[in-house]
Amino acid sequence: MRCALADCTADREFHPALKTSYSIQMFISIIALFFLKAIFFLTKTPGAFKIENVKKRQKGRFKLLMKPDVNRNNTCCFSGYRPEKLPWGSVEADDRCRRLKEKLYDVVYAVYASGIRHFVCGMALGCDMYFCETVLQLKEDHPDITLEAAMPSEDQAARWSEANRSRYFKLVGQCDIETYVSKRYTPDCMMRRNMYMVDKSSVLIAVFDGRLGGTMHTIGYADMNGLEIIQIKP
Helix, strand or coil, X not given: CCCHHHHHCCCCEECCCCCCCCHHHXXXXXXXXXXXXXXXXXXXXXXXXXXXXXXXXXXXXXXXXCCCCCCHHHEEEEECCCHHHCXXXXXXXXHHHHHHHHHHHHHHHHHHHCCCCEEEECCCCCHHHHHHHXXXXXXXXXXXXXXXXXXXXXXXXCCCXXXXXXXXXXXXXXXXXXXXXXXXXXXXXXXXXXXXXXXXXXXXXXXXXCCCCHHHHHHHHHHHCCCEEEEECC
């Protein structure tokens, strides 16, 4: 039952009302997303998304596994800020970052307790990485969890630092499913990745405090599609 979520997130907003300071911006984002989805629907062709099989890495090779029972009702996706929008930047030793990770674990555990078993992560720097690591941590004690890496393109990490690339590939390697929206980067691949995650889910967890950007657009699209939205302020 989803009502358990409210009890486990007492100091956070559950289905938060749109704040006056950005309600107009959110409305514009929702309208833009509506027309964007209409365009995708009219132009979409089979194979518009490249969905990889369920797999695990073993010594550089993929071992195919039995496909998990994944449906929208038991799936949760995530959206959140990159380091440049976080008060502590990339300094994860900061107490504020530590507290955010603790809150994120509480929320992920709460949605798991409510029946969610499949989690989808966009694998960007910053909060996406925190979310992925949190799900993997929870999965150690709950092996019925499956984790999907939903990536905008195969070259997502091509321009990242060596340390960030190493972290990225290590996390992707631990995911049960790899999904690529595009083979190469395109101007709309990030938005399409976000829409894919929302279309597949019934719950969205978002690290968000009202600023314009991809997370605001994702929340607007999720709200338009009836998802449960759990907001955590950084």
